[in-house]
Amino acid sequence: MAVIIDKELCIGCGSCAGACPQAAIDLDGEGKAFAGDACINCGMCIGACPVSAISAPEEEIKADKEWKGVWVFCQQTDSQLLPVSYELVGKGRELADSCGEELTAVVFGYNVWGLDSLIKAGADTVLYAEDRELSLAFEIPYASLMCRLINEKKPAVVLYGATPFGRTMAPMVAAGLRTGLTADCTVLEMDEETGLLKQTRPAFGGNLMATIVCADRRPQMATVRPGVFTAPAPDEKRRGRVEWVPWSKAADKGLKLLDFAAAKEGRKLSDFDVVVVAGRGIGQKKNLAVVKELAELLGGDFGVSRPLIDEGWAEYPHQVGQTGCSVAPKLLISLGVSGAIQHLAGISGAQTMIAVNTDPEAPIFSVADYAVVCDCMDFARAMIEELKGQKA
Ligand SMILES: Cc1cc2nc3c(=O)[nH]c(=O)nc-3n(C[C@H](O)[C@H](O)[C@H](O)COP(=O)(O)OP(=O)(O)OC[C@H]3O[C@@H](n4cnc5c(N)ncnc54)[C@H](O)[C@@H]3O)c2cc1C
DSSP states (O other): OOOEEOTTTOOOOOHHHHHOTTOOEEEOTTSOEEEOTTOOOOSHHHHHOTTOOEEOOOOOOOOOTTSOOEEEEOOEETTEEOHHHHHHHHHHHHHHHHTTOOEEEEEEESSOSOHHHHHHHTOSEEEEEEOGGGSSOOHHHHHHHHHHHHHHHOOSEEEEEOSHHHHHHHHHHHHHHTOOEEOSOSEEEEOTTTOOEEEEEEETTTTEEEEEOOOSSSSEEEEEOTTSSOOOOOOTTOOOEEEEOOOOOOOSOSSOOOOOOOOOOOOOGGGOSEEEEEOGGGOSGGGHHHHHHHHHHTTOEEEEOHHHHHTTSSOGGGBBSTTSBOOOOSEEEEESOOOOHHHHTTTTTOSEEEEEOSOTTOGGGGTOSEEEOSOHHHHHHHHHHHHHHHHO
């Protein structure tokens, strides 16, 4: 539903039209502003109007049975779906199964490769909008199209990867639909009694976990950082359908993408199958070289807890945890890490975890598969010796 413009108050200055990212506002024959169909109700014009002539419609979204199914927005870059898309499709499948509903993966792009892989990962339907204009992920047209599709098809739940792009687009959709959005969830589950999505995330500086529900508005929306959930193994026998959705070109007004330069970056910590994480228990900066050597011998990379970043021992991309990155490797070796809640938020997706700590009561042991109580540097050196012996 579009914003409401009070014609009596409107002075026809055009500030609202200039502020509208959708180019949805124009002046009518009497020089008064009006909002067209492209309006996504984002509210940019409301702040821009000097005479407070614009307001948001008081639309009552009933959380009724009309809103059904789980959607996952699957981001692509260079026509390749990002790994977080599969991680969320896996989680989306679980949520959809627990309420007996369908799972839909939503993809916008051009020549996007491997749509059927989303079906093999658990989707029943892939909603696909294709256009050259959509090849570069650009928040404004994507948010506008997403709002339109959600209004048409009414999903109960929508999940987004908390990538820089997802973190920008999802709030635009939430504002456009006047619904809630819980950022950086680490646990998602359906409440069997109420049918509500329980969205759990660290709160109050990470000192407690808060579970949030969106009881009155729809859809219920959440973002999840890459690496929090594990992508499911593809099921080659799964069948589903790809439904093409129409896309109409946005007007050439408002914010316009002129060019795009991809950041030159190598493999990220979250891309590795093996991660060796060092905590304050390694004692000295020079011991990080031993940790790196162990990680390399295992074909992986090293991560660190936050104090090591604060000390300047390692660069920020290696920080694991709530304010660093999340990792979901096949094997995680944790050396001298206590296991604070903010750290655990970044390693919950690890498939197998070996934790080494001198304190048998260290909280890290409560999430580890193998607990080793000893000096972590002795452990790391012994492993290096063993691995080198195997290679010789
Ligand atoms: C808002 C907020 C966000 C945060 N974000 C993050 C984050 O993203 N990532 C993060 O890691 N932290 C984060 N923190 C900090 C977090 O609360 C902890 O302080 C931090 O994780 C502790 O790091 P640590 O386990 O390396 O150090 P410590 O808590 O000091 O633990 C060191 C451990 O090493 C053990 N040890 C000591 N010597 C040895 C030895 N020789 N061999 C084996 N074990 C030994 C000790 O028994 C101890 O368990 C955040 C905090 C806040 C408030």
